[in-house]
Amino acid sequence: MLKNKILLVDDDKVSVQTTRDSLEAKNYEVIIANNGTLALEIFKSNSVFVVITNLHMPVKSGIELANDLLLFENKPILIIQSVESDMNLIRDLIQRGAYDYLLKPYNAVELILRVDKAFEVAELRTIKGSMEKERQVRIS
DSSP states (O other): OOEEEEEESSSOHHHHHHOOOOHHHHHHHEEESHHHHHHHHHHHSOOEEEEEEEOSSSOHHHHHHHHHHHHTTTEEEEEEEEEEEOOHHHHHHTTTTTOOOEESSHHHHHHHHHHHHHHHHHHHHHHHHHHHHHHHHHHH
């Protein structure tokens, strides 16, 4: 089972506290970053399987962060959150590998359901990766 660590990236302190409280109530460990630059550094130095990021932030936006994270070989399960409902942008991010999109404001039940599913997907990716490595060892 994967460690239930989530990187939450948002510059809105109220949104961060509400989301953090909801996630921690369900025993998720939450690491906070208030911009994409800090989030990228945290991601590189921690075992984080799920990233929830706001789209619009100073320093480095969630869009820029998503673009960076989606380039990693072991990319995280990426959930985008925003008050904006630009379907073209959302579709583009999902087509390139983002997992899901949450339109703010959302309720705690919706958040937890999506995060639970995100961890299920992360677990399946890990199993698939292990099986592929095992198969490569047998082939060589």
